[in-house]
Amino acid sequence: xxxxxxxxxxxxxxxxxxFIQPATAADTPDPxxxxxxxxxxxxxxxxxxxxxxxxxxxxxxxxxxxxxWEEKEQFPPYEFALEAGKEMFATxxxxxxxxxxxxxxxxxxxxxxxxxxxxxxxxxxxxELALNRCREANGEAPYSYVKDEMASLxxxxxxxxxxxxxxxxVPNDPRALAAYEDGKRYFYxxxxxxxxxxxxxxxxxxxxxxxxxxxxxxxxxxxALPIYRSEWSGMGTTSRRLVTCNSQTRAVPLDxxxxxxxxxxxxxxxxxxxxxxxxxxxxx
Amino acid sequence: MRILxxxxxxxxxxxxxxxGTMPARAASEADFKAAYAAAEAAEKEASALHNQxxxxxxxLAAAKKSASAGDFDAALAxxxxxxxxxxxxxxxxxxxxxxxxxxxxx
Amino acid sequence: MTTDxxxxxxxxxxxxxxxxxxxxxxxNLALLPMPAIAAANDKYPENAFKQKSDADAIKALYGRTAExxxxxxxxxxEIAENGSVVPVSVTTTLAGVTSIxxxxxxxxxxxxxxxxxxxxxxxxxxxxxxMAKTCNVIAIVESEGKLFSATKExxxxxxxxxx
Amino acid sequence: MAxxxxxxxxxxxxxxxxxxxxxxxxxxxxxxDAKGDLIPAHFIQQLTFEHNGRTVFLAxxxxxxxxxxxxxFSFKGAAKGDDLKIAxxxxxxxxxxxxxxxx
Numbered sequence: 001x002x003x004x005x006x007x008x009x010x011x012x013x014x015x016x017x018x019f020i021q022p023a024t025a026a027d028t029p030d031p032x033x034x035x036x037x038x039x040x041x042x043x044x045x046x047x048x049x050x051x052x053x054x055x056x057x058x059x060x061x062x063x064x065x066x067x068x069w070e071e072k073e074q075f076p077p078y079e080f081a082l083e084a085g086k087e088m089f090a091t092x093x094x095x096x097x098x099x100x101x102x103x104x105x106x107x108x109x110x111x112x113x114x115x116x117x118x119x120x121x122x123x124x125x126x127x128e129l130a131l132n133r134c135r136e137a138n139g140e141a142p143y144s145y146v147k148d149e150m151a152s153l154x155x156x157x158x159x160x161x162x163x164x165x166x167x168x169x170v171p172n173d174p175r176a177l178a179a180y181e182d183g184k185r186y187f188y189x190x191x192x193x194x195x196x197x198x199x200x201x202x203x204x205x206x207x208x209x210x211x212x213x214x215x216x217x218x219x220x221x222x223x224a225l226p227i228y229r230s231e232w233s234g235m236g237t238t239s240r241r242l243v244t245c246n247s248q249t250r251a252v253p254l255d256x257x258x259x260x261x262x263x264x265x266x267x268x269x270x271x272x273x274x275x276x277x278x279x280x281x282x283x284x
Numbered sequence: 285m286r287i288l289x290x291x292x293x294x295x296x297x298x299x300x301x302x303x304g305t306m307p308a309r310a311a312s313e314a315d316f317k318a319a320y321a322a323a324e325a326a327e328k329e330a331s332a333l334h335n336q337x338x339x340x341x342x343x344l345a346a347a348k349k350s351a352s353a354g355d356f357d358a359a360l361a362x363x364x365x366x367x368x369x370x371x372x373x374x375x376x377x378x379x380x381x382x383x384x385x386x387x388x389x390x
Numbered sequence: 391m392t393t394d395x396x397x398x399x400x401x402x403x404x405x406x407x408x409x410x411x412x413x414x415x416x417x418n419l420a421l422l423p424m425p426a427i428a429a430a431n432d433k434y435p436e437n438a439f440k441q442k443s444d445a446d447a448i449k450a451l452y453g454r455t456a457e458x459x460x461x462x463x464x465x466x467x468e469i470a471e472n473g474s475v476v477p478v479s480v481t482t483t484l485a486g487v488t489s490i491x492x493x494x495x496x497x498x499x500x501x502x503x504x505x506x507x508x509x510x511x512x513x514x515x516x517x518x519x520x521m522a523k524t525c526n527v528i529a530i531v532e533s534e535g536k537l538f539s540a541t542k543e544x545x546x547x548x549x550x551x552x553x
Numbered sequence: 554m555a556x557x558x559x560x561x562x563x564x565x566x567x568x569x570x571x572x573x574x575x576x577x578x579x580x581x582x583x584x585x586d587a588k589g590d591l592i593p594a595h596f597i598q599q600l601t602f603e604h605n606g607r608t609v610f611l612a613x614x615x616x617x618x619x620x621x622x623x624x625x626f627s628f629k630g631a632a633k634g635d636d637l638k639i640a641x642x643x644x645x646x647x648x649x650x651x652x653x654x655x656x
Contacts, residue, residue: 034389041389068467071477071516075574077621079559087555188384190376193337193369194551199387201551212469213549230472231549233620248550252336260334284471284549432611434598439615475619494617498583502617511609511628512568518619520581 029181031170031270038271042219046207055223055278057216061207065214069282078155078228078280081148081235085156088149093138099153102134111154111161112277115266116169117176124179124262127154128237132257145256146243151226151235151280158226158279166223166277168270179259183267186260187218192249198264213284220272222265224281231284238265311360316351319363323347326370335377340369435504444493444500444528448537451491451504456530456537459484464529464540470521473546479516480540484533487513496525521546560653562637569631569655571602571610574623575641581616596644597622603638604631631655 042054049060059066089107092098100106114127125133131153132142143149170180190197198218201210206217225238236244239256242264246253254260323344330336347362438451448456462482470476478492490513491504502519513531521527524545531538557576562569575597582594594616602610609628631637633655640650 037389064468065471068471068477072475072518074625075559075561075572075623077475077574077623079574080576080621083555184388185384188387189380190384191335191380193339193373195376196551197384197387203387203389210551211549212472212545212547230475233474247338250338252331252338252341254334432599432608434613439613479625497617498581499615499617502615504613505626506608506611506613508608508610508628510630511626514626516623516625518623520579520617520619 029177029184031177031180034184035271035273039219041203042206042217046217051274052220052276054217055220055272055275057221057224057281057283058207058214061217062214065284072282076228076280076282077230078226078235078282081152081155081226081228082159082280084148085152085154085159088153089156093135093140095138097138099131099134102137103130107157108160109164111157111279112164112167113169115262115269117171117173117179117266119171119173119176122173122175123259124183124266126238126257126262126265127157128239129257129262145237145239148235151237151240154226154237155235155280158277161277162279163276165274166269166272168266168273170266170270179263180267180270182260183263183265186264187267192246192251194249196249198245216283218268218271220275220278222269223272223275224278224283226279227281227283229283235280311356313351313356316347316356316359316363319360319367320344320347320351323363323367323370326367326374330370330373330377333374333377335373337369337373340366340373343369432506435501438501438504439499441501442499444495444526447493447499447501448491448530451501452489452530452532452537454537456539458540459531459538460540462529462531462538462540464527464542466527466542466544469545472549473521473523476519476521476527476544476546477516478519478527478529479514480529480531481514482531482533482538484513484531484538486534487531489530489532490515491530492517492519493528493530494519494521494525495528497522500528523547556651557649558639558641558651558653560637560639560651562631562653562655564631564633564635564655566632568627568629569637570625570627571637572623572625573600573602573639574621575600575649576621577641577643579614579616579618579620579622583616594644597641598644600624600639600641602626603640604628604635609637 039051042049043051046054046061053060056066056069059069089099100108104110111127114130115124117123118125128145128150131150132145135142143153170176187198190200201215202218202221206215208215222238225236225241227236227241228234229236239261242261243253243256327336327340327344330340343362343366347359347366350356350362351359435451438447441447441450445455461484462480465479465481467476480490480492487507489504489506492502493500494502497520503517505515507513513533519527521544524543524547526541526543528539528541559574560571561573562571564570577597578595579597580592580595582591584592586592596616596618597614600612600614601608609631610626612624614622635655637653637655638650639653640648642648
């Protein structure tokens with residue numbers, strides 16, 4: 001009986017939705033216009049926050065937490081992951097090659113270009129995916145996307161790009177535009193029993209608190225990854241952050257580096273174009 | 285501390301939590317099996333839509349646990365609730381198919 | 391092992407390196423009601439770390455009670471970013487500081503950390519502590535044989551929307 | 554194994570400011586792991602800093618000190634280029650020492 005009641009109320013709401021003037025989603029996605037609107041929204045919402053400071057997430061919006069953060073930054077907890085990453089980056093694989101051979105410019109100072117759209121494959125390639133592909137191409141076992149080894153590598157690569165503006169490209173290729181749009185869809189779609197989308201927290205309520213934590217603005221949210229979270233007392237890759245965000249809204253997470261997550265990272269990174277890379281970061 | 289409010293969706297989810305239990309007739313294993321199968325089918329559909337809920341999974345597991353302990357009343361109730369949760373997650377996926385565009389920053 | 395005879399035989403314990411501590415009679419020992427179990431020796435204060443409440447821990451560590459003093463500047467966050475990493479630091483203008491300790495009143499064991507401040511070391515310490523829940527952080531400074539304290543409450547709760 | 558101690562000691566001629574970060578779990582013994590068993594207590598108990606054989610700072614720590622512990626203090630009487638010896642011992646008896654140069 002309860003289930004039928006539910007469906008009736010749902011259908012009523014759906015009917016109502018149709019009468020609302022249908023969203024004027026342009027047919028072909030226009031990333032540049034989206035990015036401009038996205039940025040203007042946050043700059044208008046937080047006029048006092050300097051544009052490049054948005055990459056510091058909650059610390060750009062809360063004074064008390066910023067002080068705690070600045071104090072920690074003197075000797076940050078991600079120091080060990082950074083040094084481990086540097087060492088791993090230099091240690092050759094069994095076949096003598098190193099990560100430097102897989103990446104442009106030897107992997108130094110290139111994090112800001114990831115994720116990029118691979119025209120040959122027709123798919124978005126993120127830094128974490130590229131690192132594991134490099135390992136497999138050189139006969140090494142891939143790392144888990146949510147564990148420390150991957151976080152150390154991406155921490156080091158992010159560190160070598162600190163300060164460089166995020167530079168994500170969406171080529172005028174229908175597949176790239178589709179991937180971008182898929183990421184946008186994921187970002188704004190409500191999920192989980194708590195019925196939140198990424199936007200519910202990071203667009204609608206940045207600066208507000210969920211208990212002890214202050215919500216980070218979506219603008220520049222990718223720039224600080226990977227992050228050392230006091231909550232995990234350990235490093236967190238982009239994949240680990242997306243998986244935990246899902247489970248917090250009681251949605252069953254997808255596999256790390258699945259299409260939706262990579263497209264989401266593609267969309268969100270594009271929104272932060274021009275903002276400096278500040279990874280690896282320390283967060284509550 | 286402002287609690288995040290998000291309209292009728294929240295009440296929809298809350299209503300589901302207070303799923304009523306079955307009338308007094310003792311549930312048999314067959315009742316449970318049927319309800320469990322229905323719940324699993326709904327959950328499979330939610331999985332196809334990439335929109336499962338962790339609470340559905342937990343309730344399914346609880347149903348199976350009660351069943352193995354022989355408590356079919358509890359197992360049946362849990363299976364019913366799991367089905368309702370799975371159906372709600374399916375409804376969420378379908379209703380959000382277009383509605384997400386309303387939230388996009390323009 | 392060079393001995394530090396350059397140090398004036400002041401009223402505090404003369405500190406040696408890893409060697410046995412030579413407890414030289416304190417000038418005004420007679421004045422102190424209790425023998426000065428100054429924390430300024432090298433032995434790990436096992437017993438003090440076992441005490442539950444901050445009062446018992448202070449007594450076990452120093453053998454006497456402290457009086458609040460605004461000369462002890464305790465710097466703690468109003469709301470801890472995360473209970474497992476709470477930056478806490480203390481500095482003081484008091485002279486002749488020999489020991490600084492931190493207590494978290496409602497942790498399973500109140501004493502969190504205790505520092506020996508030898509001659510020539512400045513009386514300020516910063517560290518990161520764990521806090522079980524919202525409660526008082528107490529900093530104790532032992533200056534010229536007397537104890538001074540500062541107390542502040544730190545709010546601690548978990549983060550996230552509890553998925 | 555690289556040292557677990559990271560130190561930054563900077564002298565301005567008169568006062569040397571020392572910051573140390575140590576890689577250590579600092580387990581309290583009260584936390585359960587994923588399988589539900591208690592993770593045994595494993596924390597640094599004593600950390601000493603020595604300059605020219607003289608202890609300039611000594612820390613007695615309990616399990617309430619944060620994971621990967623950090624401490625900052627300053628002391629007088631050292632000059633650029635001097636050595637600063639850092640050593641810790643934990644409740645299992647494990648130790649690590651390191652010699653740092655004062656910048």
